[in-house]
Amino acid sequence: MSFFQKLKQSLAKTTQVLAGRIKALVKGRKIDDALWEEVEEILLTSDVGPDATTELVASARLAAKNGEILSGDDLVPWLRSAVAARLRPDEADIRWNAGGTTVILIAGVNGSGKTTSIAKLCKFLRARNKTVIVAACDTFRAAAVDQLGIWAKRLDVGFVGGSNNADPAAVAFDAAESAASKGVDVLIVDTAGRLHTQKNLMDELSKITRVLGKRIPGAPHETLLVLDGTAGQNGLQQTRAFREHANVTGLIVSKLDGTAKGGVVLSIKDQLKLPVKFVGTGESADDFAPFYADAFSSALFGEDETR
């Protein structure tokens, strides 16, 4: 099921329906300043950010000048494909470790949805017949280990947990040991939420990545940053810092089942060249889908026809 259908499905019980907000707005309108202003508003209120918005609107204006956009009716398709083009290529596939256990490290700021995203990934991988072990390296937050433990049990995947306040890198090493010796396909490592400005915690994360690589060559093969879909422009700083300390390979954008659009990923892709790999659209393990630039772009403009 595509992310867009997923989104619609998870929105079914809510008061919000995906209205074609921009489409209704621009239908049959002629191109004038008021229209540009409204387009700008849609982008800005989707967290696209002032700089990327200015850029997008400027290129749309240019297209209008060149006759590519003749009326409001052409505007939506134009914008949709312009945004999608910025987010492509779709890179939802996981970088597999051909020689053994594939290690996926999950990181992000506090409360972004890391642990829940791991549950979703487990389900996703189990459906593809992969054997999975999860490692609970958040030994700091109260009951974080229990939280992942419950998910592991529900989803029938292996579990390595640290005791409270255990060294997260040591837990990671144990988990790598266990995964490699059992020959499981995938090890997913949960880490504590940390703000990207906390140097000691970011160093701790670097240490976890190093330790994993010591036991399994090339690990972690994927380091996915979980970005809260409601995040604003700070998402860019978060991503930059995590990339620096943990060599992030891609993003999972969570919580897109609300009214937030996650527009900051446009700047993230633009400036940091990091792809979004998956999106989270709810609290259950099923609310998860690979990211498609087209679908995301459509959701941004409230357009509900693609895919």
Next chain:
Amino acid sequence: MFESLAQRLQSVFSRLGRRTALTESDVDEALREIRTALLTADVHLSVVKKLTADIKARAVGEKVIESVRPDQQVAKIVYDELVRLLGGQPGTISPPNDGGIPIRWSASGPTVILMAGLQGSGKTTTCAKLARYLKSKGHRPLLVAADMQRPAAVEQLKVLGASLEIPVHWEESGRPPKICERAVAKATADGNDVVILDTAGRLHVDRELMDEVRDIAARTKPHEVLLVLDSMTGQDAVNSAKVFDESLPLTGVVLTKLDGDTRGGAALSVLSVTGKPVRFVGTGEKTEALEPFHPDRMASRILGMGDVVSLVERAQEAMKQEEVEKAAEKLFAGSFTMDDMLQQFEQVERMGPLKDWLGMIPGMAPALEGQEVDEKGIKRAKAVIQSMTAEERRKPDVLDAGRRRRIARGSGTSLDEVNRLIKGYKQMKLMMKQLRSDGGMMGKMADRRMRKMKEEQIREMRRQGVKLTEMDWAPEGEP
């Protein structure tokens, strides 16, 4: 990219040149920058529009004050406007009647505090923080685990309660509204004077769950209903806050995760749609990281100056004022020795991980990358000085090659490091010498008045956000 508003305005006005009064076109140019700065800080577009209109009305025609640059003047207008907005409507917080804790107390029976918000915003942590705070003030809080939804949510609160020795009411199964109702009854029976309800995270568009939390409020009649908002939230903050405000009798907002470098403009958005004041801010994961809200600090943060006052305060706590003054005195008198330098290093160490608190300044974290604020380096530098004799520390000129080698061995460092330290020391002295002779901007900084900046002055500066902003916004070398 994340320039502060001050920098943006400065470049506008340097283009425009000197002015006697602010014309409409001046102001319009400035407004464009203000708009971008606020949007970058995640203030909602609708709020930005209203703010810029208000600012325009205030600024056009304003005479430029002689001693202030026009960009500073405009920045001050913006700053004042933000402080005013963030201050909330007067009268929305009942006057503290219990040693300054801003809580609306129940007239009879336990005071019920309901915590609500989106998923992962920090509700459970804030419940524990508030309970701890109230307990420290002599209250007897009861924590209530009313999140029956997220795995291990109940366990999380139980662990937090146990670590704080605060009782937690929880049930194996059941519906949250009933659980909360029973908890309030239990508190009354057990003599707990405050009940703190930790509810599940929910989306404002989730009709079922919004009904549930409304039911909880209906059954427990909370005296405080606090919306917990993640300070990293973007534009969507207005949508969720609006629905929470319509669904619940909100009394205030708690702004969490302010220990990062987010500008936190969402606070402004939420205030303007709900009209409810920010009551507390969360500044860390630990249960003691709960602080009162300061509109002026928040305003400077949103405008990209960082929470300068907090930084100054933290630095002040660590630095012993007299020591700082003495060291400065000596520096200027030219009698600054290696021993004084050692003391300085120790003070820097006392401030804790430098990077942690410098990181609190928006935009600072990336700037700090690469140019390590090297704590280990400080330790090694200390070791070098500690390996010097008393004479060497007093008169570093005697440090010849032989002595330097000895010091390197004794301190377990390298000759190179010893040389660097001595060079650094000499440069510092040289710089000070130049400072004394020229009366420029650094000379001014060296002014006794500045050096003796005392606590009450800082407080005064905070009261008149103006001074602080002007001080910090004035680029180096400018009058």
